[in-house]
């Protein structure tokens with residue numbers, strides 16, 4: 600079986616704190632805190648690992664925070680191909696849990712051209728059947744078309760999963776990504792429409808497929824997801840029932856679940872259900888979903904349908 604690689608251009612250490620009665624302009628004290636490596640590609644690698652699938656995390660790290668990011672990755676049993684940048688440091692993103700959605704995200708190191716070239720060189724080594732996840736926005740110190748340039752240099756037959764929003768996504772389509780996973784807001788934004796239910800996303804998923812995407816998986820958070828598969832078949836399902844704990848990383852989990860399911864059986868329905876199960880399992884978990892939780896939800900989803 601092919602090897603799987605994820606790219607996280609600007610990983611982070613997420614300093615997640617909860618504060619009771621947070622007051623702006625005062626000294627607040629945490630009631631809990633954690634410092635955990637983050638980044639969309641690293642989330643994908645983590646969920647794949649939980650599902651028993653190896654992958655290598657690629658991207659850039661710097662400084663002592665970068666060393667800690669590497670240490671945590673090793674602790675998760677994820678192979679690292681992260682390239683160390685000499686100046687600056689891997690960013691720390693502050694997430695204030697008590698005030699839903701409040702974050703202060705750092706910038707991360709400037710990536711010198713020769714380090715980007717080094718990553719490009721690594722990508723040239725991928726061969727047919729390998730999979731490359733390109734997830735998350737491009738940091739401002741890198742060219743806007745970085746993902747396109749990466750895709751252009753891949754050998755024939757390397758499967759790509761592209762999880763970016765807006766024009767970054769649209770521009771990648773002519774290079775035939777194997778999977779794209781916009782959420783309904785990202786899909787709607789591309790076409791200037793508001794999409795709220797699973798059936799209304801299908802015509803727009805078709806447009807993206809017409810522009811070059813192979814499989815289009817549209818997620819709608821608690822409303823579930825819809826898949827327009829490469830062979831033109833459509834699958835849609837509501838999310839399984841459960842209590843939302845933390846939706847962060849649900850999309851990354853879904854992409855990981857779909858890919859793992861696809862590689863397992865080369866069957867669209869199975870891949871779709873695995874994606875749905877992984878996304879919802881993460882939404883129902885404090886951090887990223889465990890393999891156990893994903894399997895349990897998969898059984899539930901497969902049983903209803």
Ligand SMILES: Nc1ncnc2c1ncn2[C@@H]1O[C@H](COP(=O)(O)OP(=O)(O)OP(=O)(O)O)[C@@H](O)[C@H]1O
Nearest residue numbers: 782818819820821823838848849850851878879882
């Ligand atoms: N509240 C929820 N209840 C049940 N399932 C959920 C919920 N939120 C997310 N999910 C599951 O996770 C999948 C992906 O979620 P979502 O649409 O929020 O992705 P996203 O916006 O790309 O997330 P991300 O923040 O990771 O980029 C959904 O299709 C669904 O299966």
Ligand SMILES: [Mg+2]
Nearest residue numbers: 762782850851
């Ligand atoms: Mg997303």
